[in-house]
Amino acid sequence: MSRIISIGIVGYGNLGRGVEAAIRQNSDLRLEAIFTRRNPGSIESGTPMVSISDIEQYKGKIDVMILCGGSAKDLPEQGPSLAKHFHTVDSFDTHALIPEYYDKVNDAAVSNGNVSVISTGWDPGLFSLNRLLAEAVLPDGKEYTFWGKGVSQGHSDAIRRVEGVSNGIQYTIPREEAVERVRSGSNPVLTTREKHLRECFVVLKDGANPEAVANEIKSMPNYFADYETVVHFVAEATLQAEHAKMPHGGNVIRSGQTGQGNGNTQLIEFGLKLDSNPEFTASVLVAYARAAYRMAQAGQTGAKTVFDVPYGLLSPKSPEQLRKELL
Amino acid sequence: MSRIISIGIVGYGNLGRGVEAAIRQNSDLRLEAIFTRRNPGSIESGTPMVSISDIEQYKGKIDVMILCGGSAKDLPEQGPSLAKHFHTVDSFDTHALIPEYYDKVNDAAVSNGNVSVISTGWDPGLFSLNRLLAEAVLPDGKEYTFWGKGVSQGHSDAIRRVEGVSNGIQYTIPREEAVERVRSGSNPVLTTREKHLRECFVVLKDGANPEAVANEIKSMPNYFADYETVVHFVAEATLQAEHAKMPHGGNVIRSGQTGQGNGNTQLIEFGLKLDSNPEFTASVLVAYARAAYRMAQAGQTGAKTVFDVPYGLLSPKSPEQLRKELL
Numbered sequence: 001m002s003r004i005i006s007i008g009i010v011g012y013g014n015l016g017r018g019v020e021a022a023i024r025q026n027s028d029l030r031l032e033a034i035f036t037r038r039n040p041g042s043i044e045s046g047t048p049m050v051s052i053s054d055i056e057q058y059k060g061k062i063d064v065m066i067l068c069g070g071s072a073k074d075l076p077e078q079g080p081s082l083a084k085h086f087h088t089v090d091s092f093d094t095h096a097l098i099p100e101y102y103d104k105v106n107d108a109a110v111s112n113g114n115v116s117v118i119s120t121g122w123d124p125g126l127f128s129l130n131r132l133l134a135e136a137v138l139p140d141g142k143e144y145t146f147w148g149k150g151v152s153q154g155h156s157d158a159i160r161r162v163e164g165v166s167n168g169i170q171y172t173i174p175r176e177e178a179v180e181r182v183r184s185g186s187n188p189v190l191t192t193r194e195k196h197l198r199e200c201f202v203v204l205k206d207g208a209n210p211e212a213v214a215n216e217i218k219s220m221p222n223y224f225a226d227y228e229t230v231v232h233f234v235a236e237a238t239l240q241a242e243h244a245k246m247p248h249g250g251n252v253i254r255s256g257q258t259g260q261g262n263g264n265t266q267l268i269e270f271g272l273k274l275d276s277n278p279e280f281t282a283s284v285l286v287a288y289a290r291a292a293y294r295m296a297q298a299g300q301t302g303a304k305t306v307f308d309v310p311y312g313l314l315s316p317k318s319p320e321q322l323r324k325e326l327l
Numbered sequence: 328m329s330r331i332i333s334i335g336i337v338g339y340g341n342l343g344r345g346v347e348a349a350i351r352q353n354s355d356l357r358l359e360a361i362f363t364r365r366n367p368g369s370i371e372s373g374t375p376m377v378s379i380s381d382i383e384q385y386k387g388k389i390d391v392m393i394l395c396g397g398s399a400k401d402l403p404e405q406g407p408s409l410a411k412h413f414h415t416v417d418s419f420d421t422h423a424l425i426p427e428y429y430d431k432v433n434d435a436a437v438s439n440g441n442v443s444v445i446s447t448g449w450d451p452g453l454f455s456l457n458r459l460l461a462e463a464v465l466p467d468g469k470e471y472t473f474w475g476k477g478v479s480q481g482h483s484d485a486i487r488r489v490e491g492v493s494n495g496i497q498y499t500i501p502r503e504e505a506v507e508r509v510r511s512g513s514n515p516v517l518t519t520r521e522k523h524l525r526e527c528f529v530v531l532k533d534g535a536n537p538e539a540v541a542n543e544i545k546s547m548p549n550y551f552a553d554y555e556t557v558v559h560f561v562a563e564a565t566l567q568a569e570h571a572k573m574p575h576g577g578n579v580i581r582s583g584q585t586g587q588g589n590g591n592t593q594l595i596e597f598g599l600k601l602d603s604n605p606e607f608t609a610s611v612l613v614a615y616a617r618a619a620y621r622m623a624q625a626g627q628t629g630a631k632t633v634f635d636v637p638y639g640l641l642s643p644k645s646p647e648q649l650r651k652e653l654l
Contacts, residue, residue, distance in 0.1 A: 021587045025466045099651050124654045126460070126595075129638050131653045133453070136614040136641040137607075139352045183600070249594075258606035260348045266607045267576075267600040268453075272593070273510075279585035280464075280593045287463040305639075307649050311456050312634035314463040322634050324426050326462070327446055327455045 005293045007286075008062040008086070009034045010052065010078060012043060014246070015091070016068035018282025020047060026286060028316045032062050059085050063296075064289040066090075068282075076101065083108035083116045083303070087296050089289045091121035091281055098124065106303035115296040116303045120288045121281040122272055123147070127252050129306050130270035134254035138266055141256020142187040146174035146195060150248025150277060158223045159200055162216050164208030167236060169243045171199045174250065185255040185265035198229045201243055203236045248277035287314040332620045334613075335385060335413070336361045337405060338395035339370060341573070342418070345609025346393050347374060353613060355643045359389050386412050390623075391616040393417075395609075403428065410435035410443045410630070414623050416616045418448035418608055425451065433630035442623040443630045447615045448608040449599060450474070454579050456633050457597035461581035465593055468583020469514040473501035473522060477575025477604060485550045486527055489543050491535030494563060496570045498526045501577065512582040512592035525556045528570055530563045575604035614641040 007023055009016045012034050023031045033048045040049035050058075055065075065082055067090040069075050075092045082088050083105050092101050098119055109116040119125070123145075131143055148171065155170035178195050181188045200217060204210060214231040218224055234242075251271040258264050274280045288306070291313035295304065312322055334350055336343045339361050350358045360375045367376035377385075382392075392409055394417035396402050402419045409415050410432050419428050425446055436443040446452070450472075458470055479499050486495035505522050508515045527544060531537060541558040545551055561569075578598040585591050601607045615633070618640035622631065639649055 018585065022585060024587075025585075095654065098654050099647070102650055119654055128654045132638050132642055132649060135653070136617075136638075136643075137610045185600075245591075258345065258349060258352075258610055259603060260351075262603075264572075264602040264606055266602060266610070267598075269596075269598045269600075271596045271598075273512075273596075274593050275591040276586060276589075276593070279591055283464045283585055283593070290463075305650055305654055307639035307646065307654070308637050310635050310637050311459050311463075312632075315459055316463075319634070320426070322459060323429055323632055326458045327422070327425055327451045327632055327634070
């Protein structure tokens with residue numbers, strides 16, 4: 001019915017590769033080109049690879065750019081600068097800096113008549129939507145977010161900076177007892193230590209002292225000191241063989257009271273169990289790219305978050321079809 | 328910041344009473360009046376009770392009418408007729424008739440510059456949203472909806488029509504084995520009998536034959552014949568004491584593949600565990616009443632479904648606050 005939407009990918013790491021695969025699952029989208037800071041000739045891909053310095057030549061040829069760079073260094077620069085030339089979608093996930101990022105991208109998008117969906121993915125993203133929904137429906141209640149089982153890049157990086165460590169990975173694991181207490185509707189007060197535990201798989205450098213390394217990890221402030229932390233020492237080959245995937249997930253749970261003091265407890269839960277965190281985030285970005293294009297077609301401009309996008313715009317189906325098949 | 332939104336309730340059964348209680352939990356909403364077909368003087372309530380025949384006198388005094396009648400007889404008439412005079416929200420839930428109902432309400436609402444959010448609640452409603460989201464994010468996958476444990480009014484009514492039965496109630500129960508198979512990501516093919524079982528609590532009339540009653544229930548086409556059905560006989564006092572609540576809930580689960588044939592399975596699950604089905608549905612209606620008012624303020628008109636309403640409009644918080652606190 002509607003025409004094919006042409007997509008560009010900016011940045012070709014795990015997330016960019018996930019977006020490339022996700023676009024193949026959607027027949028109303030077509031991947032035009034991938035933009036990279038590396039030498040385009042050096043990268044294997046079935047998609048045209050283009051130097052990011054040539055990106056403005058694609059103005060008018062690409063409907064939506066999906067920004068797959070990191071939140072620390074890439075997006076703060078690329079988000080506002082690309083919103084001047086294209087509709088964009090990104091997964092900016094530094095929660096504390098979202099308001100500032102929103103303002104910058106919004107200024108660029110509004111001035112140039114573009115739509116930019118920022119901070120989508122699953123947290124921020126689908127988890128945020130469920131926090132909002134559950135709070136709006138059950139105002140007299142309490143919300144809990146659990147993350148995991150999943151790899152935390154920040155904590156894995158912290159392990160690898162420890163003296164004597166050659167490689168390592170960290171899993172954040174929600175404590176099943178805590179999840180069950182929340183599901184019971186009792187609205188427990190839970191400490192950091194009660195909600196999650198941290199499991200580390202560490203490869204030592206030759207001659208390193210395992211006990212000293214384990215102690216340094218477990219006592220690291222901000223990262224591990226407030227948690228129960230388990231440290232396993234493994235060989236590099238084991239790490240590569242058994243810990244190469246990037247699983248993640250978690251649950252947003254809210255329970256609340258309704259009625260007039262009759263003790264009725266209501267529980268809303270949203271959960272994800274992901275074999276691949278970057279591939280799932282990529283799939284969410286792709287659905288929001290479709291929505292960004294449609295919002296632009298409807299005359300909207302500016303930065304948008306998941307809170308501003310009706311679900312109907314995420315699906316390739318028409319409103320009539322959605323009411324008939326999915327409502 | 329924004330002014331108080333004035334609400335009317337049409338119909339004062341379980342759902343209407345739930346809406347009355349839910350409005351008290353939201354300080355930006357005020358309940359103006361409850362409209363009833365009964366004699367208003369005969370009903371106990373802290374809210375002004377008004378005959379439904381006087382409802383048009385409230386034009387301009389009430390921002391949004393929440394329609395709490397039934398889908399079989401009340402809403403097909405009240406939905407289109409009240410959409411001429413007010414912004415409305417309803418929980419029309421006869422899935423097969425939604426497209427026709429949408430068209431009628433839409434005509435009335437558009438012609439009179441009103442907004443009508445139809446078919447909200449949890450199914451149709453929050454479950455529909457999650458079916459859409461999961462399908463849009465994981466197009467290469469399979470979706471399962473489980474209902475219960477909860478009371479089915481239709482099946483309870485069917486039991487009560489059986490010869491020899493004086494009262495009864497039916498619970499729909501998802502089969503845990505089936506739910507777990509779906510959660511494993513194996514996308515099983517499940518028969519009706521494998522997904523849910525039906526449990527009945529039946530009060531017999533004096534002299535009725537329990538075996539004959541149980542057989543008639545279990546072999547009833549459409550309602551029970553395709554399921555494993557358990558029938559318990561209880562005294563009326565037990566039914567009143569132990570089965571007076573209206574619990575319900577269920578799960579929408581989709582698992583799908585991402586990536587390029589690397590076997591990565593992703594699972595999205597949304598679940599509800601409700602002590603009171605009508606009170607929860609009421610809480611959802613109230614959040615969508617806020618959204619209906621805001622869509623109208625923004626100049627929109629016509630019938631809307633949950634697919635057309637951005638989550639941000641459901642919350643009393645401002646967009647800035649939502650981005651800061653919940654994203």
